[in-house]
Amino acid sequence: TTVFKHGATLQKEINSLQDTQTEEGQARLNELVHIKQPENQALLNDLQEQEESGGYYLGLDNPF
Numbered sequence: 001t002t003v004f005k006h007g008a009t010l011q012k013e014i015n016s017l018q019d020t021q022t023e024e025g026q027a028r029l030n031e032l033v034h035i036k037q038p039e040n041q042a043l044l045n046d047l048q049e050q051e052e053s054g055g056y057y058l059g060l061d062n063p064f
Contacts, residue, residue, distance in 0.1 A: 003043055007037075007040045010037050
């Protein structure tokens, strides 16, 4: 799914920046690790909670 693909893309970019020495690279790595990755994980957690509570997502629990 899109969320998992986004997470994989984030991880690939994080891995590619692990040894960077440039200021720009370090700034991007910091953004990915401390902002983007936690946001993606929070979204995954929300989706998992919704699935566990009956699979309802994006208001589709209302049959009318």
